Structures are given as structure tokens and as C-alpha cells.
Amino acid sequence: xxxxxxxxxxxxxxxxxxxxxxxxxxxxxxxxxxxxxxxxxxxxxxxxxxxxxxxxxxxxxxxxxxxxxxxxxxxxxxxxxxxxxxxxxxxxxxxxxxxxxxxxxxxxxxxxxxxxxxxxxxxxxxxxxxxxxxxxxxxxxxxxxxxxxxxxxxxxxxxxxxxxxxxxxxxxxxxxxxxxxxxxxxxxxxxxxxxxxxxxxxxxxxxxxxxxxxxxxxxxxxxxxxxxxxxxxxxxxxxxxxxxxxxxxxxxxxxxxxxxxxxxxxxxxxxxxxxxxxxxxxxxxxxxxxxxxxxxxxxxxxxxxxxxxxxxxxxxxxxxxxxxxxxxxxxxxxxxxxxxxxxxxxxx
Numbered sequence: 001x002x003x004x005x006x007x008x009x010x011x012x013x014x015x016x017x018x019x020x021x022x023x024x025x026x027x028x029x030x031x032x033x034x035x036x037x038x039x040x041x042x043x044x045x046x047x048x049x050x051x052x053x054x055x056x057x058x059x060x061x062x063x064x065x066x067x068x069x070x071x072x073x074x075x076x077x078x079x080x081x082x083x084x085x086x087x088x089x090x091x092x093x094x095x096x097x098x099x100x101x102x103x104x105x106x107x108x109x110x111x112x113x114x115x116x117x118x119x120x121x122x123x124x125x126x127x128x129x130x131x132x133x134x135x136x137x138x139x140x141x142x143x144x145x146x147x148x149x150x151x152x153x154x155x156x157x158x159x160x161x162x163x164x165x166x167x168x169x170x171x172x173x174x175x176x177x178x179x180x181x182x183x184x185x186x187x188x189x190x191x192x193x194x195x196x197x198x199x200x201x202x203x204x205x206x207x208x209x210x211x212x213x214x215x216x217x218x219x220x221x222x223x224x225x226x227x228x229x230x231x232x233x234x235x236x237x238x239x240x241x242x243x244x245x246x247x248x249x250x251x252x253x254x255x256x257x258x259x260x261x262x263x264x265x266x267x268x269x270x271x272x273x274x275x276x277x278x279x280x281x282x283x284x285x286x287x288x289x290x291x292x293x294x295x296x297x298x299x300x301x302x303x304x305x306x307x308x309x310x311x312x313x314x315x316x317x318x319x320x321x322x323x324x325x326x327x328x329x330x331x332x333x334x335x336x337x338x339x340x341x342x343x344x345x346x347x348x
Contacts, residue, residue, distance in 0.1 A: 006200040012207035325343050
């Protein structure tokens, strides 16, 4: 069977691969997306979609700069994807409230707030009484740091909309295609996946934790993250809540996402009793009434981590027809718009 021709082959249909496919298709490239599973079935499906660079990557450095730049793109990004896909995407810049459990935590958050304000971002320390007024469901605190510009996006909806937008722009998606072989000939690359093969001018490796199996130079390794979904029946929670042991994301349908574990266990994708127990224990310390919540489900994903802690968004030095878009670890959702733009710029 002859190879299917295209301009770009994207391996990986998580949020990064789908964002890249949409951006390339918008710029007129013929794109084929391959994944061994269905779209968003890897780390993306176990993501809470938190958009909080001043919590996730505080301090000076390239990761902080990347996450802040990408967050600034998010309003326009979500609006455009929803329009292109004709789909609704739950997205809220509701803010984060990071609570202090003790005096040491309060001192750390006070310092973090000062640093955040030095960047021109609103961040306000609130005392115990105001924290209770803002979020009555939260238990006792020594105060909290409020960052109003943070928020969340519903990761599964965003990924599905990105893929639909890419399809409407001409891209095709082939699930159940596990890449077996990659061959290079001149300026072109051929990808074999089972009985099918695909040939194009560019191969984008966006396979998350499995990227290292396709390109050892990425040195990506999996880090397991478990996440709980609960149906909440207590006082309304209006912001993303954060403690030193967990975070809680309130969805519009009244459910809460509680995450997330960080486990170096290789390619083990099991939900474990200990993982669920640890998350529930941490959530109970933050929300004392959470024991009354209904358990909806537990999810697990393998986050792609790199030795540097930075994502790899670059052209391969060994094979110029290969572009890496991987290693985003806990920031794949947040970095999706910026990654898609930079990959497309590299290719075009």
C-alpha cells in the first residue's frame, strides 16, 4: 500500500498534538495526526486544566516566562478554538486562592505575593476572616494568597475542540495507529504504523511520555499523576483552591477535581488505593466537608518530564525534518497555545 502523502505528520493526539495540528492546518498545511489511542486519552484526560503560572512555576526562569506568555494568549485562544470547532469550552479566569496551613506557609505565600506583584500581576494576601468569607467551604487557615488572573479550562473539551477545529481546517486523525518505524529519505520522512504508512516533509513528535521511544534525544520520562472527580454538595466554591498537598478545581456542573499525585513509577497507569487515599486526606484538610461528597471517578495520566524541567520545543539537530513538541510535564494545558504557535513558526 503506498504511503499517504501530507505536509506534516503529528504523532500524539493529546492537547499539545491537537493544538499543533490545528495551528498547522490553519496555516494551510496538510496534516495527519496519529495516536495509538483515542484523542486526549493520555496525560490530558487526567489533567485538571489549571492555568496558574504564579503558583505552578514561581520564581525567575525560562519556564515562568513561557507559562506567563502562554496564559496571556488564552482568552483569544479559547475563543478562536470554540469558534473554529463550533463547540463550547468551559473556561474561567476565576482566580486561585492558595491557603496557608501554618505560619511558615503564610510567610512563604506572603513572599510569593510580593514577588508576583513585582511582575505587575495582582496578588493580594487575605487574612483568616477574609479567606473564610471568600470561600466558606475552606477550613481553618492562617490566611491565603489570592491571584485573580488565574483560572482553569476543561481539558477534555479543549482537546476535543482543537481536534475538531483541525479537522474542519483539513487535518485528518487516525486513532489506533502505533508508530512502528520512522525512515528518512532526503527532505522527507516516512512513518509506518501497522499496515499503514505516511510520508511528509515534517514529523512533529508530540507523544508525551512516549516521545522518548520515538526520539531518544528528548530524554522524556513518565511521572504518574492521579486525579479525583467528586460531586460536591457543600457551600459553593468559586475559585481554584490550592494547598501545599493538593488543589481543587470547581467545575460549572457542581463537581470538583482534586489533584494530583506525583509518582515516579515508570509506565504504570494504574489508579491505586494509596493515591486515592492521599488525595482524599489532603482534600479533607482543605475542605472539611468533602467527606460528604459523592465519588464520581479517579483518573490517571503519565506526565512527560524532562531532566531540565523545561518542555522541548525545537527542531531535531540530527534530522531537520523532525520537530519536538514534548516534555511539558504539569504545564501541557497551560502551554498549548504558545507551543502550537512556536512549532508552526519553526515549520513555516
